[in-house]
Amino acid sequence: MKLLRLGQPGAEKPAVLVGNDTYIDVSDAVHDFDEAFFASGRIAELASIAAGREPKPIGDTRIGSPIARPHQILCIGLNYRDHAAETGQEVPEEPILFTKSPNTIQGPNDDVLVPRKSVKMDWEVELGVVIGKRCSYLADEAEALDAIAGYTVVNDLSEREWQIERKGQWSKGKSAPTFNPAGPWLVTPDELTDVLALDMFLDVGDTRRQTGSTSTMVFSPAFIVHYLSQFLTLEPGDLINTGTPPGVGMGLKPPVFLHGGEVLTLGIAGLGVQRQRVVG
């Protein structure tokens, strides 16, 4: 099943995707795809709620983030062997964790803004993991897999000067307004044959900048969810950005950063495509 939210920012309605470009509104049965929804376990009821209803075309309707603003966005750094190499850093022995402000989340095709005084805005296509139930001290990776509601595409936008040169925790360069486009859909795990074999790409204009696969992840989604639950409590509807494959702007020689007027197109096989105009 593919879940999406349609409508203007702050007024999105929950829906189920049918085919590639039609949807069934489920807003009369479900308030939103938020913490309460995932905690209720009602995701299993969506198929029967949608059954027998007539799909409508998405057309020009705005697509929001497939989940309401989460309780937290957690991010894993340097989680692809080939990306660690391009940044000149070692593959980590344990996941590198940093946080991103939850109010950065927005729709997959909304404009992204160059922050004030930013000079090194960069892109990162990533597999996003959405948590389906409260997780604390999970026993093993099987329990972790059971706690994953689904997967989505994320652009973990970054300001490299603020993240790295200005020192301290990475969050400072990750939390500017509009910095976490998510979607277009939340795809439930049963729709994916193998989450560790998904092709990923990101284009800036007509130039392919990132080409990768979840097969080169260092730590799998199940490992990450189990691991994080040993340190903190994951809440239903939380989002985890699981790291980016090679080809980010700061890794190019010379480095390349984003500017107003450019267009980003990014996607993951089976999870859909995002398209953002850079404004600033």
Ligand code: ZN
């Ligand atoms: Zn990232």
